[in-house]
Amino acid sequence: MSVELGGHRGAKTVAPTTSTRRGSAVGWIAIVAGLIAVGIVGASIVGGSEWNQRESLDPESAAPTGTRALARILADQGVDVRIVRSHEQAAAALRETAATLVLPDAPALSDEAISALTAPATDVVLIDPRSRTLRLIADGANAVGVADDALVQPQCSVPEAQRAGAIRPRTVFVGTDAAQCYPAAGGYALLVRETIRPDAPGTQRVSAVDGAALFTNEHLAQDGNAALALGLMGRNATLVWYVPSVGDTNLDPVNPSLGELTPPWVSPVIVLALAAAVAAALWRGIRFGPLVGERLPVTVRGEETTRGRAHLYARSGDTAHAASLLRHGARVRIARLLGLSGSSSATEVADALARASVSSREDARNILDGAPPTSRRDLDELYDRLRRLEAAARAALHPERNAP
Template sequence: MSVDAPAHRQPATGAETQTPRARQRSALGWIAIVAGLIAVGIVGASVVGGGEWSQREALDPESAAPDGTRALAHILADQGIDVRIVRSHDQAAASLQGTEATLVLPDAPALSDDAISALTAPAADVVLIDPRSRTLRLIADGAGAVGVADDALVEPQCSVPEAQRAGPIRPRTVFAGTDAAQCYPAAGGYGLLVRETVRSDTPGTQRVSAVDGAALFTNEYLADDGNAALALGLMGRHPTLVWYVPSVADTDLDPLNPSLGELTPPWVSPVIALALTAAVAAALWRGIRFGPLVAERLPVTVRGEETTRGRAHLYAQSGDTAHAALLLRHGTRVRIARLLGLSGASSAAEVADALATLSVSSREEARTALDGPPPASRRDLDDLYDRLRRLEAAARAALHPERNDR
């Protein structure tokens, strides 16, 4: 009689043994990894973009941010001034040609000395709203910033008509220079410099004004004091206003030191990003999950009384009577304060006054016991302990006399 042997079963593969719930968890894990990488990219892009936007908003006539100057640009346009906002020095130079115009010039570190001199040469008026040392040296005949004024109103005290009409302001950065009208004296300098020179290439004069526009002409401060009137007076002298907004991209300087990104091949950055992504995915895939917390029994349980006695023996061995007295006084003061309805943080003087009010003890005696000089010996410490105990007992007896009658 033949018996059919059971067929030998092949071992199941990993894909066959994986349950639907496990496959779902695996898919959710990969989705979480991809979502995390996307979130990191979005946050990085927003941080970089936010920094660039913050730099763009500073003194920008098209920015409504607190440090922008869009309000001033609109007011000038409402006064009939042709406000031309340019973001290229070539475009600014072209707008200044053939007309009596005012050039508003912030700090332009991306332009060379020759470019700044060529840009300002055809302007009838130049208003420096963010004067730096190099710009002042090139245009204002060596003037410079000398300090920062405090937040106080300052009168013009000069003969410049625009400053006299504007009245007092609160300058921040102050300047000093030779051969220039100086207004708003403060902190050893002046909040406004106005210098007129005869132009060599064209007939007439050129007027250069230096003022800290970030503290006076921005949207945040324009409505304060005489800031708006001073800005309109300095920038509205001619029917055309060319407002140059510098940027890092608008430069005539040759890059002397190429950056690391310019030196590396274009395929390096994608490879690095791919390697980081693979490393994060492998770490999450092979990471070991922590198990549940394991409760551990302490080997010894020490009662509070034993701890107190142990500390007392340490104080006795060290002979630190001052520290022991401090602890005794603190404990007695807290207990008496709570007994009298005071806060546990009440001082010794407050507790002594309350005890004197209850006629438990004189104010001087209670104050000496609770906050007197430290004992010099063990006998003095014992005497202090007896006084504190009697003082606390007297306070309890005064507040709860019925307990003493029992």
């Protein structure tokens, strides 16, 4: 008859029930679904970060605040649209041929750099006019307010505005020595000023208009916005669209912040790692669960367990392991007889036996820590030697224990 011995958690091996398997499957499905959800959120964050990296009025951005639609319409009309992200490249392109420069706000450039950038352009279209660019390029024009959301007729002699018709302006400006179109809220939505170029033949035309309210992807198809944009930007065969950035600057360098140095994918990866750690913790916690006490099928005495293990060692032929266990037990018992710690080494025990005149140091060391036996006969001989050494130590150190 075979007897099944229990371990730490019980003696019986219980097959998982249907409810247990169902609960495990539901747990795994929940974990996988959670990881997929976190991945989708992370991907959306990365996509949103990449989208936000493109500033508004970017001609390569399909976001609502981008201007890709306008750039493609200009290209379809035969205009050579050159998108540049360096002010030096933009200046070089403008020097090659008569071209229109589309200039958003460029806070990373100095006044000198902006003046040098716009000087070779035949036309300059300010699509995000700020106080500095208006002062440098539009002869001191200023923004004076925000118009109501109402259609406004051009009411000026600028051909491009007359062909475009009515628009719904937002920011309005005033300026001197300039044609002013679309009056609203005490200002004008479009300023057009022509000046004689001092360092080149001909004139330069500067237009100022709130492109963020008229020329972006979400507003371009409304009213006369598209016609006005094509009229202002399509006057020359070449259009140089400068897209400023923080890295393109001629100002003194400043130390970037941690957010600027961190790639956009770092935050989603951190969120995904935290979610995976929480899922792993929940999984491990559910897997172990509470301890369950179980009845042993039989009660087995310790002596029978020891003998059973001995038979297993004998059947496996692992004499080296069996000899190591025998030597360890004998060394611990002899060390305690000698008044030593149970963790004393074989050398320390052999020295103590030699001092007590129980055995020579070499013989004791050979018995307690010699070469492992290679056969069952050698193992039996080692067991006899260990037993005799232990008996001699007990007789020499505690003779009263051997008295009849």
